[in-house]
Structures are given as structure tokens and as C-alpha cells.
Amino acid sequence: MEVEIFTHKNCTECNLLIEYLESRGLLGKVKLVDTELYPFLALERGVISTPSVFVDGKLVYAGKVDLYELEEILNGNQVSREFNREELIKKFMEGVVDSFAATAWLYVNRDFDSFMSQRDFVLAVTGLALSDKVDEGYQFLRDVLVKDGEKVLNEWEPMMLKNISSNFVREIYWLYERKLPKESLFSKYPLEVFAHWLMVRGGAVGRVGLRIHPLSSVQTMTRIAKVYSYLQENYDSIWDRVEKEQRKLKEMRAVQ
Incomplete structure (x- = not known):
């Protein structure tokens, strides 16, 4: 299993994550990628916010990382999440406002139809990346946001x-x-x-x-x-x- 974490030196969450992994003796199990040094690699991989955690090439966390879950993954344990429609929009927008790039782009452009094409990011911030109902959850979220996105943005303004x-x-x-x-x-x-x-x-x-x-x-x-x-x-x-x-x-x- 390969775990890659895309970081930036000025990212508080990145430094806290590195500090945590080091304290748990797990830092040696991950590969750190500095987005300041390798911006085009980050772009190629679809990194929108840091830290972004990839497990065997799959984006699992973007911005906020569940430390307990990640520790379980690094210890070789299976991790899965329940799919909850009622929480999806909240989790999505929490992921958006945790990312300057996502926040600024959506605030200015108001284009959910385009933004939702960043499927891996959407799955990571909502937890759907670890769910067994990925397609159902993603389609539900996309339908709601494309239809009522302006209302959602106003609520989160x-x-x-x-x-x-x-x-x-x-x-x-x-x-x-x-x-x-x-x-x-x-x-x-x-x-x-x-x-x-x-x-x-x-x-x-x-x-x-x-x-x-x-x-x-x-x-x-x-x-x-x-x-x-x-x-x-x-x-x-x-x-x-x-x-x-x-x-x-x-x-x-x-x-x-």
C-alpha cells in the first residue's frame, strides 16, 4: 500500500498532520509531496487543498483529515463510512470553505456544474471516497447543487x-x-x-x-x-x- 500526502509548508493542517504521524511512529509509512516544489504534479493529481491524502492513487482526504481513520489505514485496517444524504451538502461545503481555491472559484463563478467535475475532490471532502455508495451519493449531491447551488452559496457566504x-x-x-x-x-x-x-x-x-x-x-x-x-x-x-x-x-x- 502506498500513501502519499501532498503538503505545503505554510499549511497549518499539514504541519499538524505531520506532527501527529511522527508522534504515532507512522511518518515513515507515508510519502510527503511538497506542492511548493512540485506544483504541476499536484495539478496533475487534482489537488485543490492541502493536505491531500492518496491511498494507492485514490484521493481519500482533501483539506481535513480524520486522524483516527488515517491511522487505521496506515495500520492495514479497512475503513468505510456510512452514506448519509442529510449530511452531504454540509460536508461538501465544509470541504469547500476549508480550501481557498475552491471557495474563491465558486464564490466568483457560481458554476456548480463545472465544479462538480472535480469528482475526486468532492468524494474526498464528503467522505464518499470511503463509502460503498459512491455513485449514488455523488449523483444526489450533484443534482442538488446544480439546481439549488445559489441558495447553498448564500447560506455559506x-x-x-x-x-x-x-x-x-x-x-x-x-x-x-x-x-x-x-x-x-x-x-x-x-x-x-x-x-x-x-x-x-x-x-x-x-x-x-x-x-x-x-x-x-x-x-x-x-x-x-x-x-x-x-x-x-x-x-x-x-x-x-x-x-x-x-x-x-x-x-x-x-x-x-
């Missing part, structure tokens, strides 16, 4: 705004290595520049996955302006949270 804003601030932290005054930040990144960042960063690698909406698109810019306003209103608290997170990450990497 607060979490999507938080995800996008946090990732923007996180990248500002990496770029400048210090907190920019609020006025300076929004002077450097007016709404049009922020819109460009969101469309380009939202699930695109080069032109793969890239959808550029004209700045004249009222619907698109209204949605993006909502994120921008959220970011402006919550910048200080988001920065504090990101700064604490990044300091903890540095401490974790220092002891690995």
Missing part, C-alpha cells in the same frame, strides 16, 4: 467571506512581513486590483482554471465588493489571527 479575506491577509503577511496600516493596504490594493487578485488566485494555475470577468460585470463586482467591504471592516482582527497562526507555524516547522 459568511464562511466564504472569512476564508477569502483571511487568505488575502495571509499573503500580505508573507509579502511584506509586517502589518501594513489599513489606509496603506487599501491604497495599494483598490477594489479593481483586489478583484483581479481574487479571479486569478481563485483556483487558477496559469490559464488553467482561469476565468476573468470584466470589471464592468455588475453581478461579479457586487459580490467581490462584498468581500472587500468585509476585509476593510475586519482587517485588524483578521491580521491578529493570521499573525498568531503564522508564528505558531514557524514554531512547528522549527521542531520538525
